[in-house]
Amino acid sequence: MRNLLAVSVFMAFALSAQANTLLTDENLNQLEAMLPKLQQLEQRPQNKQFQLKQHCNWSQHYAELSSQEKDSKYQAQIEQLAKQHGFTPVQFVELSAKVTWPILDSVQPMLEISRQAMVFLPEAQRKNTEKTVTQGQQYYKTLSSCLTNDDKTALDKHHDRIMQMAQRLGGVGQMLPKGMVMPAN
DSSP states (O other): OTHHHHHHHHHOOOOOSSOSSOOOHHHHHHHHHHHHHHHHHTOSOOOOOOOOOSOOOHHHHHHHHHHHOSOHHHHHHHHHHHHHTTOOHHHHHHHHHHHHHHHHHHHHHHHHHHHHHGGGSOHHHHHHHHHHHHHHHHHHHHHHHHOOHHHHHHHHHTHHHHHHHHHHHOGGGGGSOTTOOOOOO
């Protein structure tokens, strides 16, 4: 679950119709305290082949992402780290996804430009770029459809802090086509 699992675990997104874990100063503090250890765990090749289904059930997202992770030792380390910081693995997935959403929102225009420019790329590069763009847009669509009004209010309230944290997580940038850089906040 590496960068992408971190992001997938972050992004094991899609929130139930009711927000189970609303972003607060307290849980953002806990999540932020995890970042250095999480980044250390992410120093390995990542699983880029996971699939995120479009639904809003956090427990199911966690189970689906967990079943796709090939490194059970890494998964156990992520789960232990989440528990050490006061989260269940499902809460960690939900909060991580929410923290990732502002970055996904900010890169949507670049993903659309990339999609339009793909016709000019050589076939192999076009296929890779198309896969990356499609995956990024699918994550965004899933998250967007699952955010409650309370989530949106919390995201607005904590926007600057969330943007800084999301950029430190790293994996979101991997959803961008090669050469595209995440915007600074």
